[in-house]
Amino acid sequence: MKMVSAVIKHYRLDEVRKALLDIGIQGMTIVDVKGFGRQKGQLEVYRGVQYEVQFLPKVKVEVAVPEEKVEEVIEAIIKGARTGEIGDGKIFVYGLEDVVRIRTGRRGKEAL
Amino acid sequence: MFERIRRCIYFLSIIFLLTLPVHAYAGNGKIDTGDTTWLLVSAALVMLMTPGLALFYGGMVRRKNVLGTIMHSFIALAVITLQWVLIGYSLSFGPDINGFIGSLKWFALNGVGIEPSDYAPTVPHLAFMIYQAMFAIITPALISGAFAERMKFSAYLLFILLWSTFVYDPVAHWIWGGGWMSKLGVLDFAGGIVVHATAGVSALAAAIIIGKRKGYPQEPMTPHNLPMTVLGAGLLWFGWFGFNAGSALSSGALATVALVNTHIAAATATLIWIFIEWMKYGKPTMFGAATGCIAGLATITPAAGFVTPMSALIIGLAAGAICFLGLKAKGVFGYDDSLDAFGVHGIGGVLGTLSVGLFATTAINSGGANGILYGNAKQMITQIIGAAVAALYSLVVSVIILKVIDWTVGLRIDEDAEIRGVDLAEHGEEGYFL
16 A cells, blocks of 8 residues: 655645546545745745745645555646646655545455 | 732722712813714724724734734724723823823823813713724734734733823824924824824834844745735725814814725735735735735825825835835844834834825815915924924833833743744633634
């Protein structure tokens, strides 16, 4: 099992959700995050004073999937989130040790 | 503790007894219902400006200080109301002592009743008193923008009490209470000197004495909720109609001109402000529009009932441009007037006071005077003297008050409290749980 974690632009979230639903993904978790990548922050001007806002708001989408689905999920996220501009975000993939469905107590792949 | 409360009750009962003669008065038919209605409505409008100011300032600070900042304005409603009805009104408008201060003859509103006063001959004296109370309340609250995010609440309470008594009340007396400035002919329709210049200059003193916020100006200190600030600006604009048009102290021609002038100046300053931003920084901002309207409103205040609507337009133009430059001063001189109380109110108040010397015409207000453009250069000298003396007096007395508080209870919260935020450190509550 793998955890696919994608940091994307807020306004692409809906497209990403649709693309993931289209390939049969049954659940996802999103969380509001802030950070910077190569895009760095942005300059904002308040009453004539310039501030560099170092951390930009993004949204993180997390999907837990069986190994064989990983590539498909990555493609779906790219399809939904890519604008071609700087700041589109990143996808991280890492191993997932176990999953537990709380209601039934089932574990592993069948709990996904 | 109970002994204290009992003494308090005795004290309040005595005050109550002192005020009893009020009820013996009866109107003698001079009261004009239209004038009285407008003045009472205006009192309510000006009252709303203080919560408006709370939101205006509250949105500009970091989220950890939102309640402490709102509290500065809101608590002035309570503290200054009591100061005003007990001694403030009498010191400002009571029988004159040597042109400098009112006597305490009207202590606890003694003798201030239904019978109209000389100040506003067609409305009950109490209506005039409560209308003026709203001005006394908002003025010290304006100063709070200078030391936002770092002042002790106890020190703040002491400060506004002392400042109202030793700065606001005397200056109000000089100009509106029959004191030496009114005899000299200084014109201040609704408080360019009494409210904005005194508050603005004192704000400058306060910002310098209390010192910069921790991390200023290296750390970004961006406003945490600009929609809140804009809502506050909207309420201030709305309330300002009572502030300026109510200062006609009657309902009719003069109130109408003052209201129209107020609106024109606010609109012009708003527009000019965002145009300057647009040219200078590439984008017109909502925060700039909100700031511009307040600059226009503060600047037209002393002139609202003395100038023509087209003069108001020019005053609004000057307000937007000059206050915009004024905000730059803190960067140049390196003080931390956190929410620009001096940059907007100090500069706007003085600018407006001088604009009276230029644009005033007796065609608008026969009780006023002509300015330079109407052939009377002398009025400008009078206005300069008025603004300069009031500013200097406010500066000196504010410095004394602030130093005394600093030496006794201390002005500033400690560093740890400043990091946690005023809300938790001083009030034990948080603005948001999101």
